[in-house]
Amino acid sequence: MRNDLFQRALPQIFKDQDLGGLYGHIRGPDQPLRDNQRKSGTTVLFFHFVDGLMFAGDRKEVMGTYPIRSQDVVKIHQVGSFVAFAFAGLVSDGQFIQNKLEQANGGFKRAYGYPLSIKGQAQYICNYLFNYRHYFDPWGMSLDVLLGGRNLDDKYEAYEISGDGCIEQLEYVATGSGWSGATYVLDESRNALKKHTLSLDDASLLAVKAIFKAGQIDAGTSPLQVALPTVATITKNGFQLVEENKIIEIRDFLLSMEKRNG
Numbered sequence: 052m053r054n055d056l057f058q059r060a061l062p063q064i065f066k067d068q069d070l071g072g073l074y075g076h077i078r079g080p081d082q083p084l085r086d087n088q089r090k091s092g093t094t095v096l097f098f099h100f101v102d103g104l105m106f107a108g109d110r111k112e113v114m115g116t117y118p119i120r121s122q123d124v125v126k127i128h129q130v131g132s133f134v135a136f137a138f139a140g141l142v143s144d145g146q147f148i149q150n151k152l153e154q155a156n157g158g159f160k161r162a163y164g165y166p167l168s169i170k171g172q173a174q175y176i177c178n179y180l181f182n183y184r185h186y187f188d189p190w191g192m193s194l195d196v197l198l199g200g201r202n203l204d205d206k207y208e209a210y211e212i213s214g215d216g217c218i219e220q221l222e223y224v225a226t227g228s229g230w231s232g233a234t235y236v237l238d239e240s241r242n243a244l245k246k247h248t249l250s251l252d253d254a255s256l257l258a259v260k261a262i263f264k265a266g267q268i269d270a271g272t273s274p275l276q277v278a279l280p281t282v283a284t285i286t287k288n289g290f291q292l293v294e295e296n297k298i299i300e301i302r303d304f305l306l307s308m309e310k311r312n313g
Contacts, residue, residue, distance in 0.1 A: 093139035094229035094265035094272045095126050097197050097209050098237060099222055099247040100254035103286035104199045104207050106135045107258035109229070109266060110280065111273040112142065122278040129290040131156050131166060133201035135283055139227030140194030140214065148196060152176060169200045173210040173218055181216025195226045200285050207285065229265025229272035236261040251284070255293055258282050259301045275302050 095108035108126035130136040130153055138145035155175050159167040167175070176196055192214040199209030211226060212218045223244045225233035240257055243249050249257065262280040265272040273280070279302060282293040 093126060093227035094225060094233050094262055094269065095137040095139050095197055095227055096225035096233050096237065096258065096261055097135075097137070097199050097221075097223065098244050098249075098254070098257075099207060099209070100244075100249040100251065100284075101247055102251060103201060103284060104135065104209055105254045105258055105282065105284050106137055106197065106199070107262055107280050107282045108137055109262050109273040110278040111271065113271060122273055125281050127281045127283045129283075130198075131172075131200060132289050133166075133285055134169065134172065135197075135199055135285050135290055137197040138194050141192070144192040144194040144214070145196070148176060148179070148192070148194065151179060152198075165203065168202055169198070169208040169210070170220075172200075173198050173208075173212060173220075176212050177216050177218040179216075180212065180214060197224065197226065201287070205287070225261060225265070227265075227272070229262075229269035232265040232268045232272075233261040236264045254284075255282060255297060256301055256304075259298060260305060263302075263305050275305065 093109065093111070095106070097104055097106045099105075106127045110122050110124050110126070112120045112122075112124040124142075126137050126139075128136045128149060130149060134156075136149055136152065138148070152172060152175065156167055156172065159171075176198065180192060194214050196212040197209070198212065199207065201207050208220060209222075209224075210218055210220050211224050223237050225237060236257065237244065240249070243253075259275070259280055259282065262272070263275040266274040266277075279295065279298050282298060284291050284293065
């Protein structure tokens with residue numbers, strides 16, 4: 052989509068709601084996060100595979116500095132027929148940005164009859180976070196967003212967007228408190244990820260293995276023994292969750308290998 056058209060369209064769609072819901076989230080620069088604020092803790096990731104994109108995330112939510120609030124939180128969300136949204140950071144910030152993106156997608160499709168491109172959606176989040184970061188604190192909102200999907204030309208794109216509005220298109224990435232462990236596992240399959248050659252089965256195994264490694268080294272990420280990760284794909288068939296039975300099969304395999312290797 053032409054950038055000039057994109058820049059003209061969104062203000063018309065959202066001219067009465069640019070700051071809608073914003074003031075409930077304002078935090079001054081000298082106001083620290085409260086101990087009872089809900090954080091997703093989190094490890095979330097995406098990568099390309101042969102049929103499209105795969106997203107995965109653990110299920111832990113913490114309150115303040117790692118007291119566990121829940122092990123059942125889903126962090127991978129569908130925000131369009133062919134679009135996935137994930138975030139690490141404050142739950143309120145993530146829900147707020149997800150809601151704004153869903154409004155943008157709905158408004159754009161009603162106005163033009165076709166969906167906003169993946170790049171356009173990522174740029175919308177980026178612009179929103181950058182333009183309003185001073186309403187929250189000097190460093191922006193406390194979250195990191197992963198967004199990816201399938202465009203009308205059948206091409207897949209995925210982006211990482213930080214709370215200060217920084218944006219980067221990537222082949223694969225992990226973010227959140229357990230990012231280093233997950234990235235270590237993804238890097239072992241770097242060549243296959245860059246060439247998009249992993250099958251669905253191999254991609255599912257890699258995604259769960261990455262979350263497993265993150266949970267081993269990070270207190271903010273659910274251990275695989277405690278909670279199954281969420282794994283989802285974006286393919287020509289749209290957004291789909293990988294079946295729980297498949298995740299259980301992979302979990303049991305990884306745990307048996309861990310036990311065998313001592």
